[in-house]
Amino acid sequence: MKCTALTGISPSVIAELKAGKARTLELSSAHNIISLTDATPGECIFMTSVDQDDLSDGDPGILVELLSLNISMKRIVEFVNPAYFEERERMSARIKIRYSGSTIARNVEGEDWGKPTKVDVIRSSCYRAG
Known part of the structure; x- marks a missing residue:
């Protein structure tokens, strides 16, 4: 099964998701x-x-179900003094996700800049007690 891949996620966030509750992340x-x-x-x-x-x-990872997705742009304006200000834009994605299971990646695609990262995943068919 081919899935979108999110990389560089904190191990503590992954551990929290494994607890089973839906969580909202800002990336x-x-x-x-x-x-x-x-x-x-x-x-x-x-x-x-x-x-x-x-x-x-x-490489190991987890599968999560995407419950909601919102990609937005935020504009930040900083005033240093009345004559100078700096304006920046920051793009972020807020996702609500729920843990589905552990898995392993294979056939990694989209390693080039500007292309979505996709992987085939191997769903676990062997379950063990916690």
Whole structure:
């Protein structure tokens, strides 16, 4: 099954998601936002703590169900004195997700800049008690 991949996610966030409750995350890394442009609510997403540059076949991660997605641009204006101000824009993606299971990545695609990262995942068919 081919999934959108979100990389560089904190291991503590992954551990919290494994507890089973739905969580809302705000992502600001460009490569993850680009990957989410292809995603739609209801589909599965692969999440891993491995950086995008290091992602390869066999890397572990989790599958999460995308419940909602909102990509937005925020404008920030800083005033230093009345004569000088600086304006910046910041793009972020807010996603609400729920843990579905553990998995392993294979056939990593989209390692080039500006392309969504996609992976084939191997769903676990062997379950063990916690």
